[in-house]
Amino acid sequence: MGRTLAEKxxxxxxxxxxxxxxxxxxxxxxxxxxxxSPQAFDGLRMAGRxxxxxxxxxxxxxxxxxxxxxxxxxxxxxxxxETLRKNAAEFGVRLHPMGxxxxxVVHIIGPQFGLTQPGMTIVCGDSHTSTHGAFxxxxxxxxxxxxxxxxxxxxxxxxxxxxxxIEVKGDLPAGVTAKDLILAIIAKxxxxxxxxxxxxxxxxxxxxxxxxGRMTICNMSIEAxxxxxxxxxxxxxxAYLKGRAHAPQGDDWDKAVEHWKTLRTDDDAxxxxxxxxxxxxxxxxxxxxxxxxxxxxxxxxxxxxxNSEDERALQYMGLTAGTPLSDIQVDTVFVGSxxxxxxxxxxxxxxxxxxxxxxxxxxIVPGSMLVKLEAEKEGLDKVxxxxxxxxxxxxxSMCLGMNPDTLQPGERSASTSNRNFEGRxxxxxxxxxxxxxxxxxxxxxxxxxAPADL
Amino acid sequence: MDAFTTHTGTAVPLRRSNVDxxxxxxxxxxxxVSRTGFEKGLFSAWREDPAFVLNQxxxxxxxxxxxxxxxxxxxxxxxxxxxxxxxxxxxVIAARFxxxxxxxxxxxxxxxxxxxxxxxxxxxxxxxxDPSTEITVDLDKREVRVAGEAHSFEIDDYTRWRLMEGLxxxxxxxxxxDDIATYENGRQSWLPTTV
Ligand code: SF4
Numbered sequence: 001m002g003r004t005l006a007e008k009x010x011x012x013x014x015x016x017x018x019x020x021x022x023x024x025x026x027x028x029x030x031x032x033x034x035x036x037s038p039q040a041f042d043g044l045r046m047a048g049r050x051x052x053x054x055x056x057x058x059x060x061x062x063x064x065x066x067x068x069x070x071x072x073x074x075x076x077x078x079x080x081x082e083t084l085r086k087n088a089a090e091f092g093v094r095l096h097p098m099g100x101x102x103x104x105v106v107h108i109i110g111p112q113f114g115l116t117q118p119g120m121t122i123v124c125g126d127s128h129t130s131t132h133g134a135f136x137x138x139x140x141x142x143x144x145x146x147x148x149x150x151x152x153x154x155x156x157x158x159x160x161x162x163x164x165x166i167e168v169k170g171d172l173p174a175g176v177t178a179k180d181l182i183l184a185i186i187a188k189x190x191x192x193x194x195x196x197x198x199x200x201x202x203x204x205x206x207x208x209x210x211x212x213g214r215m216t217i218c219n220m221s222i223e224a225x226x227x228x229x230x231x232x233x234x235x236x237x238x239a240y241l242k243g244r245a246h247a248p249q250g251d252d253w254d255k256a257v258e259h260w261k262t263l264r265t266d267d268d269a270x271x272x273x274x275x276x277x278x279x280x281x282x283x284x285x286x287x288x289x290x291x292x293x294x295x296x297x298x299x300x301x302x303x304x305x306x307n308s309e310d311e312r313a314l315q316y317m318g319l320t321a322g323t324p325l326s327d328i329q330v331d332t333v334f335v336g337s338x339x340x341x342x343x344x345x346x347x348x349x350x351x352x353x354x355x356x357x358x359x360x361x362x363x364i365v366p367g368s369m370l371v372k373l374e375a376e377k378e379g380l381d382k383v384x385x386x387x388x389x390x391x392x393x394x395x396x397s398m399c400l401g402m403n404p405d406t407l408q409p410g411e412r413s414a415s416t417s418n419r420n421f422e423g424r425x426x427x428x429x430x431x432x433x434x435x436x437x438x439x440x441x442x443x444x445x446x447x448x449x450a451p452a453d454l
Numbered sequence: 455m456d457a458f459t460t461h462t463g464t465a466v467p468l469r470r471s472n473v474d475x476x477x478x479x480x481x482x483x484x485x486x487v488s489r490t491g492f493e494k495g496l497f498s499a500w501r502e503d504p505a506f507v508l509n510q511x512x513x514x515x516x517x518x519x520x521x522x523x524x525x526x527x528x529x530x531x532x533x534x535x536x537x538x539x540x541x542x543x544x545x546v547i548a549a550r551f552x553x554x555x556x557x558x559x560x561x562x563x564x565x566x567x568x569x570x571x572x573x574x575x576x577x578x579x580x581x582x583x584d585p586s587t588e589i590t591v592d593l594d595k596r597e598v599r600v601a602g603e604a605h606s607f608e609i610d611d612y613t614r615w616r617l618m619e620g621l622x623x624x625x626x627x628x629x630x631x632d633d634i635a636t637y638e639n640g641r642q643s644w645l646p647t648t649v
Contacts, residue, residue, distance in 0.1 A: 015459035015637040016630050024630060026637050028645060038487035047455065047624070055647040083487045094648045115646050153627045155634055256644040377613065
């Protein structure tokens with residue numbers, strides 16, 4: 001019987017397999033940031049251990065960093081960032097600190113350096129590590145003690161999750177983005193729908209997505225409860241990687257591509273579960289509740305609550321069932337995060353904001369310093385500033401209330417990030433997850449709006 | 455973690471039952487970025503009282519914590535284990551432990567010893583009568599020896615083996631370091647490094 005992509009990549013990383021024990025998996029790339037690493041490094045120090053493969057490890061500062069120039073003012077955040085700097089120096093780990101040209105959100109910098117490649121195993125003490133699966137590897141988030149385990153051994157003991165295929169048939173209609181697609185998928189299968197699975201996204205609509213769109217899809221796999229999400233590599237993947245700083249060169253490139261081409265699910269392979277989505281039926285999609293599965297097409301009314309969880313969500317969000325989603329007024333628009341903080345996202349936003357003015361407070365935060373430079377080279381920053389938006393430094397920013405960019409209690413946002421949990425963007429804040437295009441159109445009108453309705 | 459085979463030392467008698475992990479290490483200490491320095495937080499609320507047993511010079515340098523029944527109940531915070539260990543204790547003796555606390559302890563190499571409630575009482579009496587009383591905790595023989603007496607305790611084979619070998623999960627994995635090295639040697643040349 002044939003094997004799925006996930007099974008192939010998994011098998012290629014088994015260091016040791018023994019009856020009654022989890023597989024010991026080799027980890028090709030370990031990404032680190034300031035929040036989940038301090039105790040792990042401390043554990044190494046206490047046990048007198050070293051980082052086994054600093055050459056497969058890279059660190060950045062993202063969660064705590066302010067996105068305006070200047071030092072970190074919060075002392076607790078400052079300590080966390082300084083601790084990372086000290087640990088990286090002591091253990092010989094490459095670090096991109098604030099202000100460095102390579103700094104950015106951990107899941108943006110890996111692909112951008114070409115460190116994220118097909119067929120790799122990638123981990124990070126962060127659940128959105130699933131992003132990297134867009135290149136056809138297995139990438140998942142881990143806890144602090146596992147971070148320590150990987151630092152010390154470059155392996156992880158793990159049982160292989162089941163496999164799920166999400167087949168997206170047909171083409172996405174014009175104006176419908178990767179973000180709309182993944183929000184619709186999560187609404188369909190639910191926030192627990194992917195639990196225990198590695199999801200492989202397949203089908204025509206997926207094949208036609210850019211690498212950045214694929215990353216947006218895989219990024220939010222975790223919001224459907226999946227351990228990881230992945231997409232088989234193809235010419236789009238190879239073209240994205242070619243010439244990047246850490247991509248294979250010369251002969252190595254040819255050998256790598258030859259291998260990468262074998263990384264696809266065999267025709268006769270069987271998935272544990274298959275879900276089908278018709279791309280043609282989709283339209284811009286937004287969330288109305290407090291988990292990413294509580295979403296609906298933007299051109300529909302807020303649905304009637306199905307259960308008490310929905311009722312609680314509506315109450316927290318200050319919304320009533322039946323209200324057209326496009327009537328919802330927002331105070332703030334946030335464009336950024338590891339879901340939608342890449343250059344294509346910013347270009348899409350600039351296209352819409354060009355020659356227009358924003359009505360809501362609009363924060364545009366590049367996912368990395370390189371994205372920022374690229375955007376500025378293209379003059380996107382000028383478009384944003386002329387439209388009345390704020391153009392910031394790279395970081396996680398308003399994706400989570402850990403740095404100075406937060407919502408006030410009761411404040412409502414349209415956000416291109418990935419979590420609309422209660423208080424995620426600041427205590428009492430109300431979040432609507434949207435695509436960058438909807439975010440931009442919303443900034444212009446002050447209420448949830450699809451670009452086609454401008 | 456450090457291997458535990460046998461340990462001899464003096465003890466601190468903590469005559470309180472149901473000591474939960476919030477008491478062992480109050481929540482304010484969880485904000486730290488390091489896994490060290492928790493000894494300062496150990497029983498920090500109680501230590502404000504000069505009469506508290508840890509504040510008594512007679513028990514300075516003790517390495518065994520003689521606790522009351524149901525020690526370590528409540529929150530799962532591993533910081534409680536870190537605090538006890540970092541203060542200098544190698545073993546905790548009690549009649550009953552909170553499950554999670556006991557589990558966390560064995561992961562970190564702090565030995566939780568379960569003895570009959572009457573035996574623990576008796577040890578308390580001995581130590582209070584003479585704080586210099588030495589107690590030996592012998593994991594190999596699964597017994598506690600004091601003043602010529604031996605009291606056996608139970609611990610499952612797997613946990614005992616791991617503790618005696620000093621193996622945490624990382625330690626267990628490192629037993630297969632050769633397999634890891636072999637795998638590393640076979641990795642494809644084009645795979646990226648961060649250097
Ligand atoms: S941008 Fe948001 S989701 Fe992504 S790593 Fe930062 S905090 Fe996590």
